[in-house]
Amino acid sequence: MPKPGVPARDAQDSPKKNLLLAALPPADYDHLLPQLEAFPLELGWAVYESGGEQSHLYFPTDSIVSLLYVMENGASAEIAVVGNEGAVGIALFMGGESTPSRAVVQSAGQAYRLKAKAAKAEFDRHGALQILLLRYTQALITQMAQTAVCNRHHTIEQQLCRWLLLSIDRLKSNKLTMTQDLIANMLGVRREGVTEAAGKLQAAGLIEYSRGKIAVLDRARLEQRACECYAVVKRESDRLLLTPPVTVPAAHEATA
Amino acid sequence: MSAVLRPTPRATGTRADLKAGAKAGAKAGARPTSPAVIENNLLAALPRKDYQGIAADLQTVVLVYGDILYEPGEVLKHVYFPNNALVSLLTVVDGHLALEVGLIGREGILGVPLILGSRISPVRALVQGGGAAMRMDAARFLHHFRLSPALQKESYRYTFALMAQISQTAGCNRFHLLEQRLARWLLMTQDRVKSAQFRMTHEFLGHMLGVRRVGVTKAARNLQECGLIRYARGDISILDRAGLEAASCRCYSIVRDMNEPSRTHNGGNHNGVNHNRVNHNGGNHNGGNHNDAFPGMSSPRQK
Numbered sequence: 001m002p003k004p005g006v007p008a009r010d011a012q013d014s015p016k017k018n019l020l021l022a023a024l025p026p027a028d029y030d031h032l033l034p035q036l037e038a039f040p041l042e043l044g045w046a047v048y049e050s051g052g053e054q055s056h057l058y059f060p061t062d063s064i065v066s067l068l069y070v071m072e073n074g075a076s077a078e079i080a081v082v083g084n085e086g087a088v089g090i091a092l093f094m095g096g097e098s099t100p101s102r103a104v105v106q107s108a109g110q111a112y113r114l115k116a117k118a119a120k121a122e123f124d125r126h127g128a129l130q131i132l133l134l135r136y137t138q139a140l141i142t143q144m145a146q147t148a149v150c151n152r153h154h155t156i157e158q159q160l161c162r163w164l165l166l167s168i169d170r171l172k173s174n175k176l177t178m179t180q181d182l183i184a185n186m187l188g189v190r191r192e193g194v195t196e197a198a199g200k201l202q203a204a205g206l207i208e209y210s211r212g213k214i215a216v217l218d219r220a221r222l223e224q225r226a227c228e229c230y231a232v233v234k235r236e237s238d239r240l241l242l243t244p245p246v247t248v249p250a251a252h253e254a255t256a
Numbered sequence: 257m258s259a260v261l262r263p264t265p266r267a268t269g270t271r272a273d274l275k276a277g278a279k280a281g282a283k284a285g286a287r288p289t290s291p292a293v294i295e296n297n298l299l300a301a302l303p304r305k306d307y308q309g310i311a312a313d314l315q316t317v318v319l320v321y322g323d324i325l326y327e328p329g330e331v332l333k334h335v336y337f338p339n340n341a342l343v344s345l346l347t348v349v350d351g352h353l354a355l356e357v358g359l360i361g362r363e364g365i366l367g368v369p370l371i372l373g374s375r376i377s378p379v380r381a382l383v384q385g386g387g388a389a390m391r392m393d394a395a396r397f398l399h400h401f402r403l404s405p406a407l408q409k410e411s412y413r414y415t416f417a418l419m420a421q422i423s424q425t426a427g428c429n430r431f432h433l434l435e436q437r438l439a440r441w442l443l444m445t446q447d448r449v450k451s452a453q454f455r456m457t458h459e460f461l462g463h464m465l466g467v468r469r470v471g472v473t474k475a476a477r478n479l480q481e482c483g484l485i486r487y488a489r490g491d492i493s494i495l496d497r498a499g500l501e502a503a504s505c506r507c508y509s510i511v512r513d514m515n516e517p518s519r520t521h522n523g524g525n526h527n528g529v530n531h532n533r534v535n536h537n538g539g540n541h542n543g544g545n546h547n548d549a550f551p552g553m554s555s556p557r558q559k
Contacts, residue, residue, distance in 0.1 A: 069427030072506065077430045079423040094416035095409060101423055131373055138372035141419055145357040145379060148426035149347040152355050152466035188430040228349060236378055 013038065015112045017061035019085045019241060020132045028128045035122075036112040041065070043177070047088050047103040057089040057119035063109030064170050066186060067144075068102050077151065077188025078163075080143045081106065083170025085241055086136050092116050093123035093133060106186070107171060107178075135240045142236040150229040156189050157197040161226035163187060164207065164216060166233065174216040201225070295339035296390055297363045298410050306406040313396040319343070321386040321455070325366065326377040335367030335397045342385030342448045344464060345422075347378075355429065355466035357422045359384070359441075361448025364414045370394055371401070371411045384456075384464070385449045417511075424507045429466060432505040435475040437465055439504035442485065442494060447512065452494040479503065 015036050016022040021029065039056075041047070041063040048054045050070050058065070064083045068076040079101060082088050088103050088111075114122070122129050150159055163186065168174055180198065184191040198214075201207045206222050208215045216222060223230065294300040299307060299314075319325070319341040326332060328348065336343065338361050345358035357379065360366050366389075369377055375394070392400075401407055428437055441464060446452060461472045479485045484500045486493040494500060501508065 067423070069423055069430075071427070071431055075431060077427050079426045090419070091416060093412075094419075095413045101420075134372040135374065137415070137419075138369055138374045138378075141368070141372075141422060142378040144419065144422045144426060145345070145347045148357050148422065148429055149349050149353070149355040149466065151426060151430045153349055153353045188427075239376075240374060 013061070013110055015059065015061070017084055017110075018059040018087075018112065020087060020129075020136060021059055021112070023132055023241070024128050032114070032122065032129065035114055035118045037114075039111050039113045041105040041109060041111050043105055043108040045105045047105065050102045054089045054092055055116055056113040057087055057092050057116065058111045058113045059087050060084055060111040060170075061109065062171065063105060063111050064107035064167060065103050065111075066106040068104060068186075069188075070102050075188070076102075076185055078186040079147055080140055081163075081166050081170065082140070083167075084172075085170065085237060086140065087133060089116075089119070090133075090137055090140065092119050093130075094137070106182075107167065107176065132241075139233075139237040139240045143233045146229045146233050150227060151188065154227040154229065155197075156187065156193045157200060158225070158227040158229075159187050159189075160194065160197045160201065161222050162230040164214065165219075165222060165226055165230045168216050168219075169234070174219070176214045176216075177212060178214055179212045295362055295388075296337035296365075298365050298414055299337050299390065301410050302404070302406050306404045309404060310392070310396075310400045310407070313392050313400065314390040315392070317389055317391045319383040319386055319389050321383055323383040325381040325383065327380055328378055330377050331375050332367055332370055332377055332394050334391050334394055335365055335370060337365050337390040337392075338362055338448070339388040339390065340385070340449055341383060341387035341389045342445060343389075344382045344384040346380040346382055346463070348380055353466070354380070354463045355425075356441075356464040357425050358418055359421070359444050359448065360418070361385075362450075363448070364418065365411065367394070367397065368411075368415050368418060370397060371415055384460075385445065385454060387449065421511045424511050428505055428507040432507065434465065434467055434471050435478050436503065436505040438472065438475045439479060439484070439500050440508040441465065442479075442492065443497070443500055443504055443508050444511070446494055446497070452497070454492055455490050456492050457490045 015033065015038075016029075021032070021036075024032065036059075037056075039058070041058075041060065047058055047065055060083050062084065064081055065088045066078045067080040067082065067088075069079050070076045082103075123133060124130075150162060154162075160183070163183070164176070167176055167178075180191055180194045183198075184194045187194065198207065198209050201222070202209050204221070204225075206216070206218045206225065208217055294307065302310075314337070316339075317336075319336070319338075325334075325336065325343065340362065343360045343366050344356045345360065346354045347357050348354045365371075366381055369375065401411065428440065432440075438461070441461070445454060445456075458469045458472045458476070461476075462469045465472065476485070476487045479500070480487050482499065482503070484494070484496045484503060486495055
């Protein structure tokens with residue numbers, strides 16, 4: 001959707017592939033578009049580091065970013081994944097100081113970004129973007145809380161199912177490029193645990209796994225095998241983000 | 257318990273606090289009124305004018321240990337600004353397994369979904385320390401929220417601190433020993449109730465920490481043997497706070513520092529809590545105790 005004054009972009013590569021941007025009313029979207037910069041996210045790149053400055057707010061389109069809790073010794077565990085349903089850099093507009101988490105690109109792809117100052121200014125306009133970002137924040141909180149309880153109470157296999165489902169939802173494809181080491185890092189477990197769980201899922205015909213590529217073959221059965229955490233996160237996310245189109249200024253009363 | 261958790265009497269308050277409280281009292285008439293001193297830090301951080309604008313809609317309520325204020329999926333009817341009450345946010349899975357993902361006391365507000373434009377609580381809110389809180393009708397809160405940029409700012413800032421707490425909890429549960437987590441939890445509780453003594457059963461602690469009762473018993477015994485706490489028939493006394501800080505994981509100090517407003521305008525009262533800024537154990541907590549940190553090492557994982 002190229003606009004005058006903005007470099008034409010491939011239709012495949014529209015900011016509207018991000019659901020938050022897509023949900024903006026046309027006027028808000030047009031206002032924002034010239035400020036959005038297309039920015040490719042490379043696998044493993046740190047969008048922000050623990051305690052570091054956040055220079056931009058990112059809206060992934062077909063990339064996935066993991067928010068990781070980092071220990072002093074470098075061990076990490078994923079606390080949430082962000083894809084085309086969300087934004088990375090919540091601290092920018094929530095007024096929070098630095099956090100002990102880092103954001104790392106888990107699946108390479110495209111994102112659009114807004115400079116920190118512009119993001120803050122947009123947020124403070126009390127328009128549709130603010131409403132959407134706040135709702136997304138609520139969905140993110142739900143995901144974090146569910147991840148915490150899932151880590152505590154569910155088996156690695158269940159967690160792996162949840163993680164695969166959350167990932168492919170954000171990719172619109174059933175294939176992931178991902179090593180077992182990386183998955184182990186995400187889930188905060190030993191590699192052997194991931195190997196064993198992935199082996200079981202493969203033997204059952206739910207996934208196919210080879211040389212760092214995972215294909216989900218049977219989504220329905222993967223959902224059955226996952227713990228309820230996947231469904232809870234999905235439901236809350238859909239409720240907050242897919243219902244009804246944003247109308248301004250009905251702030252804070254817009255959710256169903 | 258009420259003897260332990262009764263509101264702390266305060267002899268002094270800032271002029272603004274006193275005036276605001278008096279005005280609120282006058283407006284509220286015979287209803288339970290706002291206290292003369294603003295005990296909740298989020299309310300205390302508001303400029304006087306903003307506080308006065310909302311004070312009439314604040315009602316002092318007493319929250320009772322064990323009360324459930326919201327269940328997951330429930331529409332929020334009120335927000336609560338705890339004074340000395342303490343509320344746990346619990347995520348429940350499989351119908352019965354719970355885990356505390358957040359702990360809200362005088363530093364915050366219960367009702368974050370409203371701030372974010374949702375009316376529905378995704379978690380269970382359980383009163384974990386009985387005591388007083390300021391309650392406001394949800395619709396009135398939204399009304400004031402729209403009118404007061406200061407209330408918005410403080411609410412967003414607190415929401416972000418709560419998110420940090422939730423993510424810290426997720427990581428902490430994954431990597432840290434039960435004993436460290438118990439120490440952290442006791443310290444967070446002490447900070448919020450401002451008392452070194454409170455009541456807590458092993459079973460309740462098990463729910464909070466997401467482990468079985470026997471695990472809690474063992475961890476509490478270890479802390480007791482080190483002389484850090486005394487734990488008898490559900491009564492917990494913190495005997496050695498510095499020692500308990502050293503025994504806890506770093507997550508405690510990280511979340512505490514985020515919750516501590518750097519501003520002190522309007523006499524935000526932090527009296528009573530020893531915010532020891534010394535970076536105890538320099539980040540090298542307990543050496544190899546949890547260096548590679550594995551799930552289930554603190555307690556058997558439950559299916």
